[in-house]
Amino acid sequence: MQSSEIATKADFDHIRYAQLWEDADVLTQALGDCAGGTLVSICSAGDNALAMLTLDPQKVVVVDLSPAQIACLNLRIGAFRHLTHPEFLELMGARPSTLRAELLNRSLQGLDQDTCDFWQSLESDVVQFGAGGLGKFERYFRIFRTRLLPLVHRQKTIDDIFVSKPKAERQTFLETRFNTWRWRLLLNFFFSRFVMGRMGRDKAFFDHVDGSPAQHVARRIRHAAVDCDPAENPYLHWIMKGTHGDALPMTWRAANFDLIKSRLDRLEIRPGSLEAFVSTGEKADGFNLSDIFEYMSPDIFAQVYGSILQASAPGARLVYWNMMAPRRVPPAIMDRVTTLSELEDRLKVQDKAFFYSDFVVEQVKD
Numbered sequence: 001m002q003s004s005e006i007a008t009k010a011d012f013d014h015i016r017y018a019q020l021w022e023d024a025d026v027l028t029q030a031l032g033d034c035a036g037g038t039l040v041s042i043c044s045a046g047d048n049a050l051a052m053l054t055l056d057p058q059k060v061v062v063v064d065l066s067p068a069q070i071a072c073l074n075l076r077i078g079a080f081r082h083l084t085h086p087e088f089l090e091l092m093g094a095r096p097s098t099l100r101a102e103l104l105n106r107s108l109q110g111l112d113q114d115t116c117d118f119w120q121s122l123e124s125d126v127v128q129f130g131a132g133g134l135g136k137f138e139r140y141f142r143i144f145r146t147r148l149l150p151l152v153h154r155q156k157t158i159d160d161i162f163v164s165k166p167k168a169e170r171q172t173f174l175e176t177r178f179n180t181w182r183w184r185l186l187l188n189f190f191f192s193r194f195v196m197g198r199m200g201r202d203k204a205f206f207d208h209v210d211g212s213p214a215q216h217v218a219r220r221i222r223h224a225a226v227d228c229d230p231a232e233n234p235y236l237h238w239i240m241k242g243t244h245g246d247a248l249p250m251t252w253r254a255a256n257f258d259l260i261k262s263r264l265d266r267l268e269i270r271p272g273s274l275e276a277f278v279s280t281g282e283k284a285d286g287f288n289l290s291d292i293f294e295y296m297s298p299d300i301f302a303q304v305y306g307s308i309l310q311a312s313a314p315g316a317r318l319v320y321w322n323m324m325a326p327r328r329v330p331p332a333i334m335d336r337v338t339t340l341s342e343l344e345d346r347l348k349v350q351d352k353a354f355f356y357s358d359f360v361v362e363q364v365k366d
């Protein structure tokens with residue numbers, strides 16, 4: 001199996017992302033018409049690989065270096081099979097619940113022993129936070145919400161963020177009620193490289209990042225709070241309130257539940273690196289690459305990008321995000337892809353997972 005640069009640097013023993021913090025609504029639109037094709041997805045918590053089933057592909061090959069992240073997808077597969085949609089939301093933590101231990105046990109029926117052992121060892125966390133709330137990234141948001149946010153804003157201010165209002169009023173709300181000096185102080189502390197590295201992301205992930213994370217977050221909060229309507233943003237709701245409100249991520253919506261459930265057998269889970277998939281000689285019609293390029297040095301990125309092109313069918317789309325480090329098609333191979341700029345611009349405006357600085361859609365030329 002091919003190794004991957006980041007695999008040697010970060011610790012993958014625990015769940016880092018218990019839910020997907022990348023917007024599947026923009027991902028699925030970016031991938032375009034994939035009916036009958038082969039798609040490849042980075043797993044992370046599995047939600048976006050599941051969302052890709054709505055595109056009616058022949059299969060979705062799911063890869064991840066982390067067994068803990070693959071276990072998140074396996075749990076969802078069991079939950080889709082054995083739970084109703086409202087029960088699924090309770091298990092994941094989108095809704096309050098007193099039944100999570102039982103829902104967890106039902107979801108594990110028929111799954112492999114390692115997955116069952118892994119999740120049974122996490123039962124008390126599932127009961128407390130929901131299966132979508134117990135990763136390292138979610139813990140970071142939880143500490144922010146429970147220990148720090150109350151020092152800065154009253155509950156009424158937090159609740160008012162999610163009352164739908166016109167754009168001009170959202171702007172006034174942000175400037176006059178939300179962006180106080182206490183808030184700015186909190187942002188600078190909590191999103192310092194030191195704190196983020198210790199609590200949310202592995203320090204290795206900052207090796208290639210320019211600029212201050214806090215400045216970046218302030219810009220993206222404006223996008224989420226003013227350009228978009230917070231009332232429609234499940235990600236912001238979870239960060240500020242610890243559950244979802246009416247708005248849900250694509251995979252968790254009632255409207256998609258039965259369709260995804262009926263196509264679960266089209267998932268092909270391959271624990272291991274994306275680089276391992278591209279070395280098999282198979283060709284894919286579309287790739288969800290999450291923000292993995294950001295974890296690579298520019299040289300390794302160029303190498304991996306080139307190998308993905310070898311594994312792409314003509315017309316395949318490469319879809320990925322950048323959080324802070326800029327990554328786009330390497331100049332040496334620019335002539336082999338078309339950047340779908342208009343589509344990118346349209347989708348960036350809609351992207352509800354607001355903390356990314358760039359969203360890229362590149363299409364392999366015929």
Ligand SMILES: C[S@@+](CC[C@H](N)C(=O)[O-])C[C@H]1O[C@@H](n2cnc3c(N)ncnc32)[C@H](O)[C@@H]1O
Binds near residue numbers: 021045063
């Ligand atoms: C890049 S991280 C980003 C997570 C994300 N922003 C989210 O909201 O879930 C997603 C996953 O990519 C996996 N990963 C990173 N580099 C990889 C690679 N080269 N091959 C396969 N998986 C990789 C990590 O294990 C992690 O589970």
